[in-house]
Amino acid sequence: MANPLIRKLEQFVRFSSAEKLRLEQLAAKRHKIYSAGEVILKEGEKPEPILLVVSGLAARCKVLSEGRRQIMAFLIPGDFCDVEVFVLDAMDHDIVAVTETICAHLAVPEIERLLTEMSSLTRALWWSTMTDTAVLRERIIDHGSRSARERICHLLYEMLVRYRVVGLASDHSFPFPVTQEQLADATGMTPVHVNRIVSELRAEELIRWKDKIVSILDVPRLKEVANFDGCYLHLERTFQGDAEVSERAGDLF
């Protein structure tokens, strides 16, 4: 299976095999393992290398004064933790490992060299950060105008799409090793209420969620319930290759 980062960026640009090799080598170096719950990057600090999630699941989150915590985004393999660091002085939020997570530490000068030598990479990275902020905007809509049900369904559907893009979803299932409490932090609700909604979704046979794996039992209906319109992800292509993926696959958006 190809490198998640490459799979993701190839939604937008095509790389030559030489370029892919270079990217692959870049991501293969200086891996660091973070255990579940560990803080990968802390608010206020200025990391020198750029961190790329290679495996596992991390979260972009902020702790608020009253102890409450807000997860603003989940980071899956192929996502960068801190592109903003190219420019800004310090992180304005934390990156926390949700499960055991492996990150590649990319040296800034190395990336910069690659950027000058591979012009397509610059565009691809721009695209990547732009879609990241589009996802953020979608989260605002979530919280502003969607019910608890819709919010959870929307998040699940989005995760399905994103995992598919990087080749980590098999058919209609994807790894989702979060507790209901963490899901509550991400959707801005209480754990109790998350539980109630999830129970409902299970009872309606919309989803299955067991052993850290979420399976969507009725993809079109979930999309409908979620009110999902995927154009914000700016993914034009359909997935190639994945044999198990039903004919609905290209139709996810």
Added chain:
Amino acid sequence: MANPLIRKLEQFVRFSSAEKLRLEQLAAKRHKIYSAGEVILKEGEKPEPILLVVSGLAARCKVLSEGRRQIMAFLIPGDFCDVEVFVLDAMDHDIVAVTETICAHLAVPEIERLLTEMSSLTRALWWSTMTDTAVLRERIIDHGSRSARERICHLLYEMLVRYRVVGLASDHSFPFPVTQEQLADATGMTPVHVNRIVSELRAEELIRWKDKIVSILDVPRLKEVANFDGCYLHLERTFQGDAEVSERAGDLF
């Protein structure tokens, strides 16, 4: 008073007077006036020039299926409507004029030339887009973990800071020509409830809001109620020059 864009970017980099002149000339050309309510950019379209707000107030918003509308960000003078267009195929949301708004249409090749000739500008634009997404993240926190009161106070405080940066806030007042309904769309609440909260804030003598002007009567208390921590705006410097600004000015963050 200096150009808002320049004032904003100078929070992060210093320009020579020659550079300022070039930026000023860039923003002075091809102005277009949009009347209140007019759609400046529509979802799905790919604008060729980059749009810069010169005066007035615009909103980044998305209309949802049920007719509800979500305002994701307000754009004030010095803000760009569509940097993402450098890379992406199409807008994934609308830009709407809230009041009469003037935008400068900047030709893409012209900007690109400027970017290669002024290396500091590239960094400054990166900084600008990064802080824009930081503001987005803050909005997520708003909706996820703050009460209606906090949300409104937070938004007002943030607008005060942003208007100060571009030199358009006099003392503790700034222009805020939105209806309570639009504020509801931005904070994800109903107009009725916005009204109740605003009435409260007025009764408590925290703010005054009349004739499209918001005045903060007790800045520190508003900051406290809003639970505001301004480091996400990544503004290091204090405001220079503004004589009316009290000694609290540099302490806003």
Added chain:
DNA sequence: CGTTGACTTGACGGAAGTCAAAAGGTGTGG
């Protein structure tokens, strides 16, 4: 002076929060 759009106010209902306690899991150590 009627019309229109923004703001205000009140009564009512419902979605989600709070509190609390029980029931399942899971890992650790004796």
Added chain:
DNA sequence: CCACACCTTTTGACTTCCGTCAAGTCAACG
């Protein structure tokens, strides 16, 4: 292998914040 602690999930009763509906005020404007 059991017992214990600890963490998640589940469930129930109660509360509250905010949405909904509806009516009414006020100012601007033709």
